[in-house]
Amino acid sequence: QQQVKQSPQSLIVQKGGIPIINCAYENTAFDYFPWYQQFPGKGPALLIAIRPDVSEKKEGRFTISFNKSAKQFSLHIMDSQPGDSATYFCAASKAYNTDKLIFGTGTRLQVFP
Amino acid sequence: DTAVSQTPKYLVTQMGNDKSIKCEQNLGHDTMYWYKQDSKKFLKIMFSYNNKELIINETVPNRFSPKSPDKAHLNLHINSLELGDSAVYFCASSPGTRAQEYFGPGTRLTVT
Numbered sequence: 001q002q003q004v005k006q007s008p009q010s011l012i013v014q015k016g017g018i019p020i021i022n023c024a025y026e027n028t029a030f031d032y033f034p035w036y037q038q039f040p041g042k043g044p045a046l047l048i049a050i051r052p053d054v055s056e057k058k059e060g061r062f063t064i065s066f067n068k069s070a071k072q073f074s075l076h077i078m079d080s081q082p083g084d085s086a087t088y089f090c091a092a093s094k095a096y097n098t099d100k101l102i103f104g105t106g107t108r109l110q111v112f113p
Numbered sequence: 114d115t116a117v118s119q120t121p122k123y124l125v126t127q128m129g130n131d132k133s134i135k136c137e138q139n140l141g142h143d144t145m146y147w148y149k150q151d152s153k154k155f156l157k158i159m160f161s162y163n164n165k166e167l168i169i170n171e172t173v174p175n176r177f178s179p180k181s182p183d184k185a186h187l188n189l190h191i192n193s194l195e196l197g198d199s200a201v202y203f204c205a206s207s208p209g210t211r212a213q214e215y216f217g218p219g220t221r222l223t224v225t
Binding site for chain 1: 117153154155156157158161169171203205213214215216217218219
C-alpha cells in the first residue's frame, strides 16, 4: 500500500525553468513532510521540510507548498540549474515518537543547460 | 569527516551466502536506521534502533538481522542470500525520531 503518491516519475526542464514535483498522502495523522535529494551513487539528503501548520516554506531556491485540505504538498525549484539534476523524494511521518518515514516513489529531475 | 559511513560500498556474492554490512555514525545521534532501495529507486525502511533498542521492525524476512553493539553502530547481517536481496542498502541516523535523517553513502549488494 503506497501511502505517499509522488508524480511525475521523471521531469526534464531547461536551465532557469521551475520544475514542480507533487505528492499526495492519505493518512491525516501525518504531520511531518520532508523532501530529500539524492544524487547518483549517494545517499539521500534532506533538502527542506514542512509541518502542516504552515502552507508554504522557502529555503533558497526551494519552496514547499502545502495544502492540508487536499492532502497534497509540492516542491518547486526556482531558477533550476544543471546541478539540481537528481532524484527527489517526498516523505511523510506521523506524530508518534516511534514512527517511520514513508517515502514517495521518487522523481528523476534532469535540468539541461 | 564522514558523518555516516558504511562498509563495504560494493558487495558481490553468490546465492546462499551470509554477508554483513557495517554502519557507523559519528554524529552522536540516538537513532539509526536501515533502508533498502530497489532497482526502481523505491526507498523503504527495514529497521530502526533507538539507543541500541529495536523500535521499528518492518516485515522483512528473518534472514535479515540488525545488530547494534553501541549507539554509534548498526550492522546488518543477511543469511542465505537470495537474488531478490540485490539492492542498495542505506544506513541512516537522526538525533531522534521524526528529525532529520542523515544517510550513509549506501552499499550496493549484488547477489548472483
